[in-house]
Amino acid sequence: MSVDQTITAVEAQAPPRHRVRLPLAGMIGAAIVAFWVVVAIIGPYIAPHDVGALVDDGFGPLRWGQPLGSDYLGRDVLSRILVGARYSIGVAAAATFLAILMGGTLGMLAAVSRGLVDMMLSRFFDGLISIPSKMSALIVVAALGSSIPVLIVTIAVIFTPGAFRIWRALAVNVNALDFVEVARARGEGTGYLIREEILPNIAGPVLTDFGLRFVFAVLLLSSLSFLGLGVQPPNADWGSLVRENMNGLAEAAAAVIVPALAIAILTIGVNLLIDNLPGRGSSAGEH
Amino acid sequence: MAPLVKVEGLRVTARDERGRNSVIVKDVSFEVQPGEVVALIGESGSGKTTIALSLMGYARSGARIAGGSITFDGRNVLGMRQRELSSLRGRDIAYVPQSAAASFNPARPLLKQVIESSQLHRVMSQAEAEAKAVSLFHELVLPNPERVGERFPHQVSGGQLQRLLAAMALVTDPKLVIFDEPTTALDVTTQIEVLRVFKKAIKERVTTAVYVSHDLAVVAQLADRIIVLRDGAIREVDTTARILTEPKNEYTKSLLAAAEPLERTATINALQATSAPPVLEVKSVLAGYGAVDREGIPALPVLRDVSLTIKSGTTLGVIGESGCGKSTLARVIAGLLPAARGEIMLNGVKLPLSAAERTRDQLRRVQIVFQTADTALNPARPIGRILGRPLEFYHGISGDKQRRRVAELLDMVRLPAIMADRYPNELSGGQKQRVNLARALAAEPSLMLCDEVTSALDTVVVAAILDLLAELQRELGVAYLFISHDLSTVKAVCDEVMILYAGQMMEHGSRSALRQRPLHPYSNLLISSVPELRQGWLDGINETVLKEASAGVARPARGETCSFFERCSVRIPGCCDVEPTPFRQLSKGARIRCQRTEEELMQPTVR
Ligand SMILES: Nc1ncnc2c1ncn2[C@@H]1O[C@H](COP(=O)(O)OP(=O)(O)O)[C@@H](O)[C@H]1O
Numbered sequence: 001m002s003v004d005q006t007i008t009a010v011e012a013q014a015p016p017r018h019r020v021r022l023p024l025a026g027m028i029g030a031a032i033v034a035f036w037v038v039v040a041i042i043g044p045y046i047a048p049h050d051v052g053a054l055v056d057d058g059f060g061p062l063r064w065g066q067p068l069g070s071d072y073l074g075r076d077v078l079s080r081i082l083v084g085a086r087y088s089i090g091v092a093a094a095a096t097f098l099a100i101l102m103g104g105t106l107g108m109l110a111a112v113s114r115g116l117v118d119m120m121l122s123r124f125f126d127g128l129i130s131i132p133s134k135m136s137a138l139i140v141v142a143a144l145g146s147s148i149p150v151l152i153v154t155i156a157v158i159f160t161p162g163a164f165r166i167w168r169a170l171a172v173n174v175n176a177l178d179f180v181e182v183a184r185a186r187g188e189g190t191g192y193l194i195r196e197e198i199l200p201n202i203a204g205p206v207l208t209d210f211g212l213r214f215v216f217a218v219l220l221l222s223s224l225s226f227l228g229l230g231v232q233p234p235n236a237d238w239g240s241l242v243r244e245n246m247n248g249l250a251e252a253a254a255a256v257i258v259p260a261l262a263i264a265i266l267t268i269g270v271n272l273l274i275d276n277l278p279g280r281g282s283s284a285g286e287h
Numbered sequence: 288m289a290p291l292v293k294v295e296g297l298r299v300t301a302r303d304e305r306g307r308n309s310v311i312v313k314d315v316s317f318e319v320q321p322g323e324v325v326a327l328i329g330e331s332g333s334g335k336t337t338i339a340l341s342l343m344g345y346a347r348s349g350a351r352i353a354g355g356s357i358t359f360d361g362r363n364v365l366g367m368r369q370r371e372l373s374s375l376r377g378r379d380i381a382y383v384p385q386s387a388a389a390s391f392n393p394a395r396p397l398l399k400q401v402i403e404s405s406q407l408h409r410v411m412s413q414a415e416a417e418a419k420a421v422s423l424f425h426e427l428v429l430p431n432p433e434r435v436g437e438r439f440p441h442q443v444s445g446g447q448l449q450r451l452l453a454a455m456a457l458v459t460d461p462k463l464v465i466f467d468e469p470t471t472a473l474d475v476t477t478q479i480e481v482l483r484v485f486k487k488a489i490k491e492r493v494t495t496a497v498y499v500s501h502d503l504a505v506v507a508q509l510a511d512r513i514i515v516l517r518d519g520a521i522r523e524v525d526t527t528a529r530i531l532t533e534p535k536n537e538y539t540k541s542l543l544a545a546a547e548p549l550e551r552t553a554t555i556n557a558l559q560a561t562s563a564p565p566v567l568e569v570k571s572v573l574a575g576y577g578a579v580d581r582e583g584i585p586a587l588p589v590l591r592d593v594s595l596t597i598k599s600g601t602t603l604g605v606i607g608e609s610g611c612g613k614s615t616l617a618r619v620i621a622g623l624l625p626a627a628r629g630e631i632m633l634n635g636v637k638l639p640l641s642a643a644e645r646t647r648d649q650l651r652r653v654q655i656v657f658q659t660a661d662t663a664l665n666p667a668r669p670i671g672r673i674l675g676r677p678l679e680f681y682h683g684i685s686g687d688k689q690r691r692r693v694a695e696l697l698d699m700v701r702l703p704a705i706m707a708d709r710y711p712n713e714l715s716g717g718q719k720q721r722v723n724l725a726r727a728l729a730a731e732p733s734l735m736l737c738d739e740v741t742s743a744l745d746t747v748v749v750a751a752i753l754d755l756l757a758e759l760q761r762e763l764g765v766a767y768l769f770i771s772h773d774l775s776t777v778k779a780v781c782d783e784v785m786i787l788y789a790g791q792m793m794e795h796g797s798r799s800a801l802r803q804r805p806l807h808p809y810s811n812l813l814i815s816s817v818p819e820l821r822q823g824w825l826d827g828i829n830e831t832v833l834k835e836a837s838a839g840v841a842r843p844a845r846g847e848t849c850s851f852f853e854r855c856s857v858r859i860p861g862c863c864d865v866e867p868t869p870f871r872q873l874s875k876g877a878r879i880r881c882q883r884t885e886e887e888l889m890q891p892t893v894r
């Protein structure tokens with residue numbers, strides 16, 4: 001009896017766990033991201049005009065029918081932004097997701113397998129990373145012709161080695177911790193180790209990585225579009241909207257500034273959200 | 288005489304991550320007279336370091352000195368401006384922290400760093416300071432005192448680094464020196480020499496010192512007065528002699544009791560006497576790290592020719608200094624680090640050396656429990672799931688049945704069933720270690736490899752965990768390989784003890800054989816280095832023991848020769864360092880590895 005009392009007295013109960021609510025900044029980020037996702041889905045249906053329709057002279061002023069004016073050919077800027085959301089967000093998100101699916105999985109596999117597997121995978125991706133990626137992307141897209149699937153896969157391949165490196169580095173740190181050793185001594189397979197022991201403990205930094213990579217994908221897509229290899233006219237992603245109207249900055253500023261703002265707001269929203277997600281504090285890296 | 292330090296009603300508050308304030312030091316008052324050594328003793332979290340730091344007007348980030356007054360040498364410390372404080376810290380009060388390695392810049396020579404604060408505060412010229420430092424190196428018995436200052440931190444041993452840190456503190460002739468657990472990170476055989484030179488330095492220069500420690504036996508050697516702290520409040524203040532012999536406070540009594548763990552009764556003799564094959568038999572294992580050569584020998588061999596047996600339901604203790612290969616041994620047995628040579632037999636059946644090749648049932652029967660409870664539990668999973676997995680994996684138990692069994696396991700390690708929903712970071716260190724044990728028990732193993740399971744815990748919690756281990760063994764008949772660097776813990780729970788030095792087994796025998804002579808020379812050094820809980824122990828230490836202890840670091844010998852050679856006081860040059868070391872069966876029942884015969888080791892001259 002007295003022994004039990006000592007135990008409870010000495011090992012003071014740790015405070016009960018608090019379910020952390022999303023802080024205000026995170027809520028704002030979530031709202032922004034949700035807003036753009038909705039726009040990406042319903043954009044074409046609420047756009048007042050067809051994306052290709054000429055509704056005014058080039059760089060027309062703001063008016064009721066065209067609240068953001070018209071672009072260099074006289075097409076409605078608002079409609080083009082609403083429809084463009086689908087390309088900017090959709091292609092970038094799909095490509096990032098694919099890159100992380102490939103690079104992240106292989107990165108964790110390399111970390112958990114160690115030895116020969118790790119060495120071969122690392123060398124392979126080191127090789128890939130040394131190829132000038134934008135250049136080869138241009139060649140691939142030019143050769144295969146630009147279509148949405150080709151764009152997604154190309155951008156994904158460009159981002160895979162980077163994802164591999166980061167995920168592997170994070171996983172190697174967790175892999176060295178005792179609880180992974182315990183699971184390994186228990187006889188658990190590689191799949192279990194990755195899924196249950198590694199992944200949940202690198203989720204925080206890995207989400208940050210997703211956000212960053214997503215933003216880069218949006219920008220890469222714009223530069224491809226600028227070279228005419230991205231989203232094909234009359235459709236356009238936000239990046240190409242900025243570039244194609246650059247000359248009209250003086251006459252019709254909205255046609256340049258609003259798509260740029262859209263990119264900026266989306267970027268900020270994504271980062272606000274991922275930086276404030278709950279559970280980031282539980283990552284094993286902090287112990 | 289006016290006290291040098293006078294603390295009155297000190298209150299320190301801290302803000303945790305959730306922004307709540309808590310009081311970590313409550314209304315603490317005490318005085319330190321000039322020339323006196325006062326010890327602050329308590330477990331981790333009792334506020335001892337916080338109080339020590341506040342003497343310099345310093346509070347760690349997140350903490351704040353919220354009330355009270357501190358007078359140092361007639362000046363009010365808490366009212367000082369930043370400039371006054373920094374001069375106070377540099378020249379009048381010196382601080383010797385626990386981790387010497389973390390306190391030195393690895394890229395600068397040691398002498399420059401030792402005299403840095405004297406130059407910063409312009410106490411003396413550089414030449415004076417250097418001469419002073421060298422004389423301190425002499426005083427602190429550093430090897431090659433004239434030249435040691437040219438070396439870099441990684442080129443000296445841990446014990447030497449700690450002495451250099453003391454030299455750094457003493458160079459400005461401070462009025463007060465604060466020692467914060469200066470020997471806690473050291474091995475016992477290293478600690479003893481460091482303690483001795485610290486004591487000599489303090490006594491000779493009549494320095495006033497505040498000595499912070501959790502170890503009563505260490506404090507008993509140095510302090511004139513002891514302040515016992517718990518939860519940020521003073522429990523008892525008295526002279527060292529009175530605290531040790533007639534403590535008044537209940538908590539002080541429990542600390543004294545925990546410092547000398549009572550020996551749990553040895554396992555039932557009936558179990559030991561059975562003729563069944565031992566649960567584990569390790570034969571001449573060689574293992575290490577790094578690339579393997581053509582013969583399969585790793586570049587960095589750690590274990591060399593280690594053999595042991597554990598009888599079913601009993602405990603074998605493995606003891607040795609840090610880095611001697613104890614954890615490596617556990618990893619080899621668990622198959623995490625396949626041995627390069629040797630055999631491992633479980634219940635008389637040969638085990639594959641790599642875990643990947645063992646059957647699920649073989650894996651189930653050997654479970655490993657790690658030292659750092661913090662990293663041994665997956666922080667992203669609730670306790671229920673952590674305990675549920677081995678049940679499912681080994682026994683196919685799932686669903687409701689699994690939940691019931693998890694509750695049973697928690698009960699077995701004396702934790703409430705609601706713990707199943709908690710996450711690891713919500714548990715205290717002792718609770719985590721219990722969960723750790725419960726996870727191993729879930730497999731229903733016949734052998735548990737416990738790697739320093741109590742080393743990160745406070746003494747009173749250690750006692751509770753040791754009781755639990757003994758109880759589980761009685762009820763479940765599980766055998767333990769109990770690894771520790773602490774002799775008293777090993778003696779408290781183990782039936783047999785194996786002493787490891789630089790990857791070689793030096794002595795293997797029953798617990799009681801450790802009390803009988805002759806001992807292996809290293810066992811002798813190890814046993815006589817453990818501080819005893821009485822005043823004057825340090826002063827009464829045999830000189831030869833000290834000479835051995837200070838001789839330096841373990842260097843794995845090449846091949847089959849004795850790795851203890853450099854530190855051994857009875858070595859036979861030309862024999863011990865060339866010939867392979869033989870095993871000897873002593874009449875007390877133990878086996879040792881030594882060139883000296885039993886008769887020779889018995890002789891007082893050899894001793
Ligand atoms: N993964 C590793 N790679 C290389 N060397 C290691 C590794 N782990 C441990 N060592 C070395 O092996 C030796 C024994 O280590 P260890 O078994 O952890 O000792 P102990 O548990 O007795 O403190 C040490 O010198 C250590 O530096």
Ligand code: SF4
Nearest residue numbers: 849855858863881882
């Ligand atoms: S073998 Fe020689 S050096 Fe080693 S412990 Fe025995 S006497 Fe000392």
Ligand SMILES: [Mg+2]
Nearest residue numbers: 613614738739
């Ligand atoms: Mg260890």
